[in-house]
Amino acid sequence: MKILVTGGAGYIGSHTCVELLQEGYDVAVLDNLSNSSKESLIRVEKITKKSLAFFHADLLDTAAVTQIFSRFRPDAVIHFAGLKAVGESVTMPLTYFHNNITGTLNLLSVMAQSGPKNIVFSSSATVYGDPASLPITEDFPLSAANPYGRTKLMIEEILTDLFHADPEWNIALLRYFNPMGAHASGLIGEDPQGIPNNLVPFISRVAIGSLDRLQVFGNDYDTPDGTGVRDFIHVTDLACGHIKTLPKLFSNPGIVTYNLGTGRGYSVLEMVEGFQRACGCSIPYDIVPRRPGDIAACWADPTKAKKELGWEAVKTLDDMCKDTWNWQKNNPQGYAA
């Protein structure tokens, strides 16, 4: 069975490639390397002792995408490729709409023409906006608070319309909560460029000494310790969610949606404590005002994925912090070194 992974050189994509190869799938990656490096794929091959095909191509280049489909002839596509920085999307909305929406439309047009009509799409818990209650189930109302979130919501809508127009499509919308951690080997992990926006990469940079102090954005939320609460999920658990989704996709389900989260939330301060346990060092921090646009708390109800896919997250907070630290300390410059 052949799987084309768009954005496969990136953080979640590379971990998913490891699981796909280990499950015996034939894997090809399509990536423009705009936010990743080919080194991640070399390391995927090192971990699995298997090889994959790599196409250095941009989804905005329809001719290149068409050629890749005629050469590789995938049975399904896992579509990770996209830009993902919330703040950047606010200042560069056109870039985000063009890359994420046009890129996806190009991909879908090629798939509509040549097949396969089987796709797993990387959506996000961001499509739930500020949820009225917790935990979040898949039927909660959807909204978008920024251009990045709007691209996720729009692509979900595009895929839904596509299925209504042509029921031959099989589509899985996977809504990820907050991925963190790294492969247990310490060979692949998250490698953000510049100063990280997200909590976990920021904490790891403080732990390694390349950043001085963490800023905790607000301690006056209506949460047990006043800091924001999120459903952090180990990236390997998330990757396995994709492996469990593929047989479902091949059983002709039509369009299906699943939350991929653990079902429990941890606060920013709990994350700091977890990380301190893992690295054995102290993470200095200051409490600063809330970050505009942040919600107080967010965690998944993952029951549907457990029931219908037989998937659930198994890694603990300590596993997540330990694996993040293992990757960070072995690769202080990320893949650049």
Ligand code: NAD
């Ligand atoms: P990432 O940036 O590490 O990976 C995305 C990959 O897509 C990169 O390798 C990049 O080079 C590639 N890419 C971007 N635009 C492309 C284009 N036009 N053509 C070809 N390749 C292109 O991000 P990630 O964290 O691995 O996220 C993967 C997917 O999951 C994204 O769609 C993201 O929006 C979604 N997601 C991520 C998170 C998270 O917190 N990491 C949460 C929810 C959803």
Ligand code: UFG
């Ligand atoms: N936080 C800090 N200091 C920091 C960074 C974050 O206190 O330096 C806090 C935030 O205020 C929030 C929590 O840590 O309470 C988590 O923030 P992240 O930026 O790590 O994650 P978000 O939940 O804001 O958003 C992430 C991705 C989104 C995605 C969402 C759900 O950035 O794209 O998870 O998957 F939609």
